[in-house]
Amino acid sequence: MKRKKLELIQFSRAFVxxxxxxxxxxxxxxxYYEFNLFGFSYIPISGGVNYFFALxxxxxxxxxxxxxxxxxxxxxxxxxxxxRIYPLYWLLTCLYLIAIFxxxxxxxxxxxxxxxxxxxxxxxxxxxxxxxxxxxxxxxxHTVFFxxxxxxxxxxxxxxxxxxxxxxxLLTIAFYYGYLYIDHYLMRFFFNQYNLIFLAGLCSAYIITxxxxxxxxxxxxxxxxxIGFPVIWLNSIHEFIPISFDxxxxxxxxxxxxxxxxxxxxxxxxxxxxxxxxxxxAFAIYLSHNFALDFxxxxxxxxxxxxxxxxxxxxxxxxxxMLVIGCLVHSFIEKPLVQLLNRGIVKKKNALVTPMTNLxxxxxxxx
Numbered sequence: 001m002k003r004k005k006l007e008l009i010q011f012s013r014a015f016v017x018x019x020x021x022x023x024x025x026x027x028x029x030x031x032y033y034e035f036n037l038f039g040f041s042y043i044p045i046s047g048g049v050n051y052f053f054a055l056x057x058x059x060x061x062x063x064x065x066x067x068x069x070x071x072x073x074x075x076x077x078x079x080x081x082x083x084r085i086y087p088l089y090w091l092l093t094c095l096y097l098i099a100i101f102x103x104x105x106x107x108x109x110x111x112x113x114x115x116x117x118x119x120x121x122x123x124x125x126x127x128x129x130x131x132x133x134x135x136x137x138x139x140x141x142h143t144v145f146f147x148x149x150x151x152x153x154x155x156x157x158x159x160x161x162x163x164x165x166x167x168x169x170l171l172t173i174a175f176y177y178g179y180l181y182i183d184h185y186l187m188r189f190f191f192n193q194y195n196l197i198f199l200a201g202l203c204s205a206y207i208i209t210x211x212x213x214x215x216x217x218x219x220x221x222x223x224x225x226x227i228g229f230p231v232i233w234l235n236s237i238h239e240f241i242p243i244s245f246d247x248x249x250x251x252x253x254x255x256x257x258x259x260x261x262x263x264x265x266x267x268x269x270x271x272x273x274x275x276x277x278x279x280x281x282a283f284a285i286y287l288s289h290n291f292a293l294d295f296x297x298x299x300x301x302x303x304x305x306x307x308x309x310x311x312x313x314x315x316x317x318x319x320x321x322m323l324v325i326g327c328l329v330h331s332f333i334e335k336p337l338v339q340l341l342n343r344g345i346v347k348k349k350n351a352l353v354t355p356m357t358n359l360x361x362x363x364x365x366x367x
Contacts, residue, residue, distance in 0.1 A: 006062070008260040011271045013055065013279035020048040021289050021322050025315060028297045035311035043233045047249030049139045050197050052286070054253040056143055057201030058261065060150050065209060069158035074151055081147050083341050084283070085140060086123070088334050092287050093120060093133050099295065106294050108135075125189040136290050145189070146198045169199055197250035204258040213262035222259025228252030278327070284334045285326030292325040293318065 026040035036042070067073040100107045110116050111133045119125065120132035123144045131138050149168065152161040168191075174180040175191040207213065232248035235241050241248070278285070296318055300306060306314045 004265060006261060006264040007269050007271045007276075008264045009055070009058075009257065010279040011275050012051075012256065012260055013282045014271075014275040014277075016048045016051050016055075017278070017282050017285040017289070017326070018319075018323075019046045019051075020286060021293075021319060022046070023048070024290055024293055025318055025322070028293055028318075029311065029315055032297050032301055033306050033311065033314070035306075035315070037311070037315050042237050044236055044245065047229060047232065047245065047252070050194075050246060050249045051253040051256070052139065052282075053142070053146075053194055053197040054201035054204070054250060054257055056146065057150075057198035057203075058205045058257050059201075060147070061202045061205035062209065062261075064153075065205070068153045069156060071154060071156055074154035077151060077154060078147075079345060081144075083338055083345070085144065087337050087341060088284065088329075089123070089134070089137060089140065089287060090121065091333065091337070092291065092329075093137075096134055096291050099291070103295075103298065105298060125185060127185055129185050129188075134287065134291065136286060141189075142192065142194045142198075146195065149195075150202075165199075169196070172196055193244075193246055193250075197246070197253065200250060200254035201257055204254050204261060207258060208261040208265050212266070213258070215263065215266060218259045218262040218266075220259075221255045222263070225252045225255030225257075225259060228255065278323075281327050281330035281334075284330035285323065288326045288329045289322045292322050296321055 022037070023040055023043070023046035026037035029035040029037050030041040040046075064073070064077060067077075096106075097111065100111055108131075110130055115126065115128065116130060116133060119127075120134070120137065123132070123137065123141050125141055125145075126132075132141065149165060152164060155161050171180065172191045172193070172195045175187070176193045176196070180191075229249060229252050231241075232243070232245060232252065235243065235248065236245050300314065300318070305317075309317065
């Protein structure tokens with residue numbers, strides 16, 4: 001039976017990059033021009049990355065759950081994930097290193113340290129817990145780790161793998177609530193609360209593939225999830241609910257995904273081609289937008305664009321340019337690169353990567 005394409009999930013992947021870009025844009029507009037775009041500068045982050053985390057867990061289960069216990073699928077899965085993440089990420093990282101060499105004002109300060117270079121290119125947690133060269137790639141470090149945990153499900157003793165993952169989840173909860181504490185960077189990474197967001201997405205996929213969720217209930221969860229984001233944003237400024245930002249946006253993300261996913265399974269619909277394209281380009285947009293924003297804000301500052309256009313027009317132009325650059329990266333770098341590597345590793349008739357297996361995350365590159 002052919003796997004159903006999830007149009008509403010794809011639509012959400014097109015929308016979330018805008019949310020991430022808007023918050024990073026508001027930060028830059030405040031830093032450069034003291035212009036508070038929509039008041040977002042008061043909010044620490046958008047929570048969009050948490051949506052990509054949940055979406056990655058969801059898509060991993062939805063795409064691969066029928067292959068659990070099939071060890072011969074493990075190599076395919078890992079190659080698939082490698083092709084989707086590392087080549088484009090490595091290329092953009094190298095371009096950023098060249099850019100900070102030519103324009104030192106873009107530097108944070110640790111980019112050329114040997115330990116930063118190694119951990120950044122491998123996408124592993126830094127012992128010093130510093131961000132990768134491409135700052136947005138911090139989320140990919142968690143995503144790659146989740147993929148390795150998820151890969152246990154392809155091993156022959158799948159029930160044992162499930163037990164191991166369940167124990168890992170329980171330990172993560174124990175660390176999160178402070179029942180366990182070990183002051184070591186690996187413990188903080190292995191049992192980070194982001195793991196629970198990935199697992200929430202995975203559980204959402206389990207629900208829609210095993211149960212028929214009432215349409216009214218699906219819409220209710222979707223609405224609550226959508227409302228949840230602005231509520232959590234406000235809560236980060238004026239705390240009126242005893243819930244952390246990541247927990248709140250993670251829960252809201254899971255509800256949105258569960259709502260969209262369950263509706264997709266029951267209703268046939270088509271989204272406009274532009275949203276389908278942006279959904280496929282989400283990873284390229286996510287990886288490139290901060291790099292583009294850094295360069296563009298420096299350029300706009302040098303050319304005094306803000307003085308001519310004002311805050312709102314400058315914001316709109318920057319947002320559109322980030323989107324266009326991300327789409328160009330997708331069409332002229334990411335797609336050809338994936339196709340080239342796919343043809344070089346597997347037979348043409350058995351391509352590993354399809355549009356619905358894009359990440360952002362998810363990822364973000366959320367899947």
